[in-house]
Amino acid sequence: MNQSSFFHTKRKWLLLLCSTIILSLYVSAQTSSAPHLETRNGKAQLIINDKPFLILGGELGNSAASSRAYMQPIWSKLKEMNLNIVLMPVYWELIEPQENKFDFSLIDGLIADASSNNLHLVLLWFGTWKNSMSCYVPAWIKKDYKRFPRTIDKNGKAQEIISALSKETSDADCKAFAALMKHIKEIDAKQTVIMIQVENEVGMLSTAKETTPDALKLFNSNVPADLMQYLQNNKDDIISELKKRWSEQGYKTAGTWAEVFGKSVSTDEIFQAYYYAKYVDKVAAAGKAEYNIPMYVNAALNRPNVLPGDYPSAGPLPQVMDIWKMAAPHIDMLSPDFYNPDTKYWCDLYTRRNNTLFIPEIRFDSSDGAKAFFTIGHYYSWGFLRLLLKREMIK
Numbered sequence: 001m002n003q004s005s006f007f008h009t010k011r012k013w014l015l016l017l018c019s020t021i022i023l024s025l026y027v028s029a030q031t032s033s034a035p036h037l038e039t040r041n042g043k044a045q046l047i048i049n050d051k052p053f054l055i056l057g058g059e060l061g062n063s064a065a066s067s068r069a070y071m072q073p074i075w076s077k078l079k080e081m082n083l084n085i086v087l088m089p090v091y092w093e094l095i096e097p098q099e100n101k102f103d104f105s106l107i108d109g110l111i112a113d114a115s116s117n118n119l120h121l122v123l124l125w126f127g128t129w130k131n132s133m134s135c136y137v138p139a140w141i142k143k144d145y146k147r148f149p150r151t152i153d154k155n156g157k158a159q160e161i162i163s164a165l166s167k168e169t170s171d172a173d174c175k176a177f178a179a180l181m182k183h184i185k186e187i188d189a190k191q192t193v194i195m196i197q198v199e200n201e202v203g204m205l206s207t208a209k210e211t212t213p214d215a216l217k218l219f220n221s222n223v224p225a226d227l228m229q230y231l232q233n234n235k236d237d238i239i240s241e242l243k244k245r246w247s248e249q250g251y252k253t254a255g256t257w258a259e260v261f262g263k264s265v266s267t268d269e270i271f272q273a274y275y276y277a278k279y280v281d282k283v284a285a286a287g288k289a290e291y292n293i294p295m296y297v298n299a300a301l302n303r304p305n306v307l308p309g310d311y312p313s314a315g316p317l318p319q320v321m322d323i324w325k326m327a328a329p330h331i332d333m334l335s336p337d338f339y340n341p342d343t344k345y346w347c348d349l350y351t352r353r354n355n356t357l358f359i360p361e362i363r364f365d366s367s368d369g370a371k372a373f374f375t376i377g378h379y380y381s382w383g384f385l386r387l388l389l390k391r392e393m394i395k
Contacts (some may be wrong), residue, residue, distance in 0.1 A: 034185075035194040035293045037332055037356070042382045044356040046294065048120070048194050054376070057085030057122070059361055064131075065089050068109040075117045086114065087360060088198070089124045093138045096176050102393045104183045109186075115192045122360075124197040125180070125285065131300065132203045132312045134162040138355045141169065142197050148172075153206035154309070161205065164275040165214055174286035185291035196286045197291060197360065201300040201337065202276050203312020208268035210275075219271055223260050227274060228253060230326040239352055241319040245270065269324060272314035277327035284330040296333035297324070298360050301340050318349035325353055337361040347379050357381040 038047045045052045058081065065071060066090045078086055088110065096102055107123075114121050126136035134142075134150075141148045141162075141198040148169045162169050177198075184193050209215065233236065234252060238246075245261040246252075250258045252304060261267040284295045302311040316324045316334040324334055335358045336350050351357050357379045363373065375381040 010148075030110070034291065035191055037294050048192070049191055051156050053084075053120075053194070055085045055358075057083045057087060057371070059087035059124075060089065062089060062126075062312045065110060066094060066106075068106060068113065071110065071113065075113055075119070079117050084121065085120050085122055085194070087122045087124055088114075089126050089200075090124075090180065091136050092127045092173070092176055093136050095180060096101060099137050099138070099140050100175075101173075102176070102179050102183075104180070104187075107180070107183075108187060111184060111192050115190050121193045122195045122197065123184075123193055124200055125177060125283075127177060127199055128162050128169055128279070129202050130200040132205050133199065135160060137162065137169075141172065143244050149212065151204070151207075151210050152212055155206075159222075160205065162277045163210055163212065164272070165210065165212075165218070167314050170279050170282055177283050178286040178290050179191050181287040182290035196287065196295045197335075198280055198287070198295050198297055198331065201298055201312060201315060202280060203300055203315040204269075204272050204276075204309065205312060206309055208265045208308035208313045209272040218241055218275075219257050220233070221256060222254060223257055224274070227323070227326060227355075228260075230322075233393065234322070237353070238264070238322045239318070242270070269308040269313045270320055273317075273320035273323040274327050277316075277331075281328035281330050284328070288330055294332045295330065296335045296358060296360075297328070298335045298337050299333050301336055301338070301346065302342065318346075318352075321349075321353055321355065325355075332356070333358050335360050339363045346382075347375060351379055 033047070033050055035046070037044050039045075040052070046055065058078070064074070090107055090138065094106060095104065111121065128134055128137060130136050137148075139361065145158065149166050151161045151163050153159050168172045181196075209219065235243075235251070237258060245264075245266060247300050249255075249260055249262055254260075257267055257271045261270055280297055288295065297316045299316045300312045302308075302313075302317060308314070314320060316331075321334060324331070333356050334350065336346050338346065338347065338361065340361055347357060359375060359382060
């Protein structure tokens, strides 16, 4: 082979090698797995861009993310706080102002702004419920009580709480949430959005369960077969609060809610938890069908000596944890919002039944740093969020 042919052949091989490397890097970038939970050494870890990720972040105020312009001067301040995550609401009423007409321009801008500041986002889906109430649903839902029925308070008046039994509302929520998740998958190549909160602090108020004729008919019917089968399959493992209610009725394997769990306000809460969890799971499943990233629900914790109905009942609370675990399999975590004292007590409750501890909200105090180290080190939590980032904190 002459010198010219040798260098020509060498050049071809070098070009082929470079092309192979570039293609390999491109394919690797394209096949980076979506954000997900992965069990390592017996503990669940949050994996982002194929690496374990520890959340140290904060949550925006309820309406802060309703304006991109309002958020512009805030991003740099969030970055200065050494956060790596911001929990940011996404509002159903702004995404779907008219039925079946979606507008994602606001969320597109906010994702781009977060990315440019090297911040990840956990999106809070303010869908059917926010702090029990249905205040962030679109106007076309708010105006139509017949199509989208409300719950009834203890005085017989309609509340601003949409019924968990409303198929019309759940179908609409699923459609909007699925459209959002599909859109995020299409535009968020950098994985800025890493997790979703489905609804916000779901819970029944005034009464522990819904009291419409349809709800009472269900309550006086047999406990659904899937729940009864779950109880029987997990008899030795279910949480003590639920087991106590069931055992006191002789571990019945069939019957009405009152027959299986007894006649009490606690049974009312168990009933309502089942239908809340079913509703939320349906929404989560619709979203995960489009983009399967971690999803959780948060709980407004009850306080001592306060009865169900006087606190937001039937949400993902410790006493109904098994109900949520059974009825909402598409939810990855049940997460407590800490505005109560005694962090260890609540962490112990929320790490039962293999639940991964993630704390999305906590009241600010001087011991936050110690609480973060404690929950991460002792409970293997991979997420701890500071107090809501209210306007006065980020001026």
